[in-house]
Amino acid sequence: MRIGELATRSGVSVRALRYYEEQHLLSAERSPSGQRHFPESAVDRVELIQRLYTAGLSSRTIVDLLPCVVDGDATPELLDRLAVERDRVDRQIADLAATRGRLDSVITGAAENLRTGRSCREAATG
Amino acid sequence: MRIGELATRSGVSVRALRYYEEQHLLSAERSPSGQRHFPESAVDRVELIQRLYTAGLSSRTIVDLLPCVVDGDATPELLDRLAVERDRVDRQIADLAATRGRLDSVITGAAENLRTGRSCREAATG
DNA sequence: CTAGAACCTGACGCCGACGTCAGAGGCAAG
DNA sequence: CTTGCCTCTGACGTCGGCGTCAGGTTCTAG
Numbered sequence: 001m002r003i004g005e006l007a008t009r010s011g012v013s014v015r016a017l018r019y020y021e022e023q024h025l026l027s028a029e030r031s032p033s034g035q036r037h038f039p040e041s042a043v044d045r046v047e048l049i050q051r052l053y054t055a056g057l058s059s060r061t062i063v064d065l066l067p068c069v070v071d072g073d074a075t076p077e078l079l080d081r082l083a084v085e086r087d088r089v090d091r092q093i094a095d096l097a098a099t100r101g102r103l104d105s106v107i108t109g110a111a112e113n114l115r116t117g118r119s120c121r122e123a124a125t126g
Numbered sequence: 127m128r129i130g131e132l133a134t135r136s137g138v139s140v141r142a143l144r145y146y147e148e149q150h151l152l153s154a155e156r157s158p159s160g161q162r163h164f165p166e167s168a169v170d171r172v173e174l175i176q177r178l179y180t181a182g183l184s185s186r187t188i189v190d191l192l193p194c195v196v197d198g199d200a201t202p203e204l205l206d207r208l209a210v211e212r213d214r215v216d217r218q219i220a221d222l223a224a225t226r227g228r229l230d231s232v233i234t235g236a237a238e239n240l241r242t243g244r245s246c247r248e249a250a251t252g
Numbered sequence: 253c254t255a256g257a258a259c260c261t262g263a264c265g266c267c268g269a270c271g272t273c274a275g276a277g278g279c280a281a282g
Numbered sequence: 283c284t285t286g287c288c289t290c291t292g293a294c295g296t297c298g299g300c301g302t303c304a305g306g307t308t309c310t311a312g
Contacts, residue, residue, distance in 0.1 A: 004258060014259085015300060023299095033308060035259060048228075054218075055225040058298075069228075074236035082236070086229040092180075093222050096215055099181040102195075103212040110200035110208070130288060140289085145270060159278055161289060184268075 003028075006038050010046035017046070023059040025049050025066065045070070055089050129154075132164050136172035143172070149185040151175050151192065171196070181215055 007014045020026040021036070026045065028036035048069065052062045065082060068074040074082070133140045146152040147162070152171065154162035174195070178188045191208060194200040200208070 002259075013300075015302085018260095019300060031308095033259085034261090035308075051221070051225050051228070053299085055222055068236055069232050072232065072235045072239055074240060076240065079233060079236055079240065082229060082233050086226060086233060089222055089226045089229065093219055093226065095177070096181055096219050096222070099177050100212060100215045100219065102177070103208060103215065106195050106198065107205060107208050107212060109198045110194055110205055113198055114200060114202065114205065128288075129290095139270075141270060141272085144290095149269095157278095159289085160291090161278075179269080 001038050001040070001042075003036050003038070006042055006046065010043050010050075012046060012050065020046070020049060024063050025059065055085075056092065057085060061085065127164055127166070127168075129162050129164070132168055132172065136169050136176075138172060138176065146172070146175060150189050151185065181211075182218065183211060187211065 001009075003014050003017055007017055010017075017026065021028060026038075026042065026049070028038050028042075031037055049062060049066075052065075052069075057065070061081070065078065065085070068078045068082060127135075129140050129143055133143055136143075143152065147154060152164075152168065152175070154164050154168075157163055175188060175192075178191075178195075183191070187207070191204065191211070194204045194208065
């Protein structure tokens with residue numbers, strides 16, 4: 001498929017796809033006129049890339065790990081880097097969970113204050 | 127305390143602290159000579175700010191929500207924004223958990239391939 | 253054949269959370 | 283007094299993941 005279709009199907013911009021190719025995250029056949037042609041599998045691959053991006057991995061890291069993630073093909077060194085990233089994601093999740101808890105208790109408390117018709121500040125001074 | 131001490135105690139750079147003040151995330155008394163002086167409570171506050179940053183909130187959002195988070199003082203509108211952010215964090219956690227699972231199974235699979243002394247690629251071609 | 257959509261390659265713009273450098277005070281110790 | 287560290291205010295630099303514009307080619311529908 002051409003780049004426009006891949007863009008709509010994977011939900012990312014055409015510009016982003018070109019960027020991914022530039023970063024060697026994605027490869028494409030070229031038609032004689034120079035247009036990119038992607039296989040069906042590119043849709044999944046782009047979604048995977050997005051997933052890794054949102055997990056905080058950089059292009060550099062992703063390009064190193066992708067062969068391993070896609071093919072299951074790894075060296076001990078790659079395995080290490082994968083474990084490092086997984087652990088980072090673990091810490092990130094724990095951190096977010098703590099923040100979520102904090103936000104939640106703030107929401108609960110503030111909602112309670114609203115319901116009882118007074119803020120903590122007012123409660124303190126009055 | 128002065129800015130250097132706050133920096134070492136909260137684990138962020140002096141530059142970052144000045145930036146936080148500039149963004150109205152932090153306020154400081156000034157000595158006659160212009161040096162900032164922070165109360166003890168600033169340490170916790172900086173850690174809270176860091177927590178919210180790493181949860182993906184922007185300075186703009188944090189500055190709006192901080193009074194609420196710190197004082198429990200909220201309007202219905204603020205409560206909405208808090209809930210929006212909490213839900214975003216929820217989705218982020220779910221997303222990360224999925225990615226973590228993916229990474230983990232890749233690691234397991236690749237480790238298995240290494241242990242059995244062959245890659246998937248080799249397994250496919252031989 | 254032609255209009256318009258889709259595609260191409262540069263190349264500059266952007267944004268946020270700082271890093272970093274410059275140049276100039278301030279402050280405790282010997 | 284001076285040495286040396288801390289602090290100050292600008293102000294420009296950075297980096298990553300694109301957005302966006304320019305100027306040109308290519309594909310497709312009528």
